[in-house]
Amino acid sequence: MKNPFLITGVLxxxxxxxxxxxxxxxxxxxxxxxxxxxxxxxxxxVFSSLRKKPDQE
Numbered sequence: 001m002k003n004p005f006l007i008t009g010v011l012x013x014x015x016x017x018x019x020x021x022x023x024x025x026x027x028x029x030x031x032x033x034x035x036x037x038x039x040x041x042x043x044x045x046v047f048s049s050l051r052k053k054p055d056q057e
Contacts, residue, residue, distance in 0.1 A: 009045020012038045 016038040023031035 003049045005045040006049035007045075009042045009049070012045065013042035016042065 016035060020031070020035070023034060
């Protein structure tokens with residue numbers, strides 16, 4: 001796997017997009033925690049993979 005952070009980050013964001021409406025209808029507090037975790041990890045994964053690595057030219 002060339003860049004696992006990118007793949008898991010995109011999957012995390014896709015999961016949040018899929019469950020957000022049902023989650024906020026069921027329990028807004030837990031949905032807000034899930035939003036922070038899923039989007040936080042998703043953005044971390046995407047932006048850390050976009051950043052240029054020191055060993056790359």
